Amino acid sequence: MPNKTFFWFFLPTGLAMILFIGLPIISTGIQSFYAQHDQVVKEVKKCDPFGCTVSIVVNNEETTKLREAKPLGKFNGFGTYVDRNHLAIDEIKKFWNETESFGAFVDQVTNLPFYKALIFTLTYCLFVTPNVLLLGFIIALSLNAVARKIRGPLIFGTILPMIVTPLVGSLVLFWMIDSQGIIGANIQNLMNDPYLSLKSSKTLTWITIIIYGIWHHSPFAFVVFYAALQTVPQEPVEAAIIDGASRFQRIKHIVLPHIYPVVTFVALISLMDNFRVFEPIIGFSAEGSAQSLSWLIYDNLVNEEVILFGSAAATSMMTIVGIAILLAPVLIRTWKEFKTAR
């Protein structure tokens, strides 16, 4: 496609992307550098049905004046980014100087909310993404081998997990793993431990969420791989059969190299999706044991009666940076291939 045609073709999408993705990101970025004005409070008498007390309230007149003068708030630079609830630079320095062993230092750091969330997010990505790719590929290969007659219903059944709304899917599993649910009760029987609870143990909660993630995302990988498998040319495969190549050898030397670009694509999308893991945490009520970066943003925006826009914006920006870092190796590789292809 000539560049000019491409430009006109892409223009509407590009404009929409700038308007609905680019500008909000810039606005979030600006917001992350600001904090609320210093609160002007005053002592007043408060009376309610249970009696009167002297206590403080925000002085609205003064606050309004401050807000009108500087509507964005107080400039905070990278203050929010480095505070204890985010990168916690000062705390980490302190831990480094105070703790005696490296293990103790790691313990202290992973106790900080941002790093706690980061570790769960990365663990989730690292376990879910490869398994999704592998499982998706195996399912695609198997389905490609079954008779055409039953392939339709089978494909439909396989992509069901993706069709089910994430929240509903996780809720269903949540009830099943309840200590009185079908899976939870059976595991208790199997392990002969009536106190075993999948929901109360951190490790088991993580495992549950990761398994759920694999279950939910595999169909996506499957669909793309299955489509790619349809384009594998038959001649080299037949030639390989005549040469006596085993099924494994055929997959390794012919099928995989052929669908390789698609694998990269699925890996990219999966990584991005998994880095933003959020719904299962809500669905499994797992806030206590597992927090992700997206959950932190959600928490800052809704769980407090006071909304923390600065915090949420800072975490959002760091999530974007995180995704960029994760994707960098794959992107660089794709770019290189793109250049050599030209």
Next chain:
Amino acid sequence: MRKILVTLLFLLFGTSAFADCNIKSGSINILANDFPALRTFVETSKQCKGSADFKVTHSSEHNKIAVPALTANPSEFSARIAANSSIVPLMNQDLIRPLDDLVKKYGKGIQDSQLITIDGKVMAVAFMANTQHLYYREDVLKDLGIAVPKTYEEVVAASEKIRASGKMQYPYAAAYKAGWNLAEEFVNMFIGHGGEFFKAGGAQPNINNAKGVATLNMLKKLSELSNPDYLTHDSEAIKVEWESGNVALMTLWASRSGTLLDDEGDPNITKATKLTGPATVGGGNIPAATLWWDGFTLAKNRSDADAEATFRALAHAASNKKMVADAADQAVWLVEGFVPGPKSIGVIEAVKMRAKPYPMLPQMGLMHGALGSEIVEFLQGKESAEQALKDVEAAYISKAKEQGFL
């Protein structure tokens, strides 16, 4: 079918039976939490809407919608049913209007004790009170010869005895779901120990002390007597546990007693379910519970005509003797003419025992949020109490700095 019939009859005769308040214009749009008493309250106010538009949103997610919806100008809602804690963000952002003029003009039946005044201005009109208190299974306690617990120490002893008897594995329940619920339990227990959340005259946190440690240790003891999934259990979940007969002692909201004691579920359990006041803790004499009021506030960013119409409708309900007589089981109404029934014991006992109201401080929401996530690891046994409290204070300080409180 019967329900439909009743509703139809109500529609036919209901409107004529209740005097409408002759509201000629304006539009009324109410945001409220979702539990039976509030539905009754809003329905009652609807009877008097006259020719005004009337809309209502009942949602358990009301806290998340309130501030953004009332910030818009004109605001989406003309009224918000708030409580001690949820009025604070509205005050902080200056989103609600003083009601003095309206109370003078239209608030004839409203009692003075219902008025929430801040700095001499009426900011809300309360109509019901709420608290968390103990529920117990009379049959189980009687069988084992256990007296009704008055302190949390006794609750622990009783629960251990029930567990030892083999009757129940997890005899105690409270809403310990990580987040708001768990933090609320901490707030109750900390106040029961006589704690103050902030250093005098400021927003510096004051929980990392002996009282805080005692609070956490008691929460942990209780959690060990609860279903191991306790960190995922909210009020609704423990209500279900109770109705399944798995629990003999429970701390739950007074406002939930109505649905807990209704005709649904095992009649034997319902019959044996008894209510008592909140427990004290650590030898203290005030209960480990907070008192709450629910009341209505009016949005500032809405026309005066709408505010007037809304106030008249809501004031009709907030002074309605018939409503409090008909729905005496649903709540502890603060409205004149309310005769407390057996389901109001919890709140009445709490008031008698001089329970403290939930702290109505501008920075309390931040503390509540920090508590909800930072004490989880202590309960899971991964952290010492001192470390958990240190984390809460540190998390709170960062948030308070960002919000300009420190």
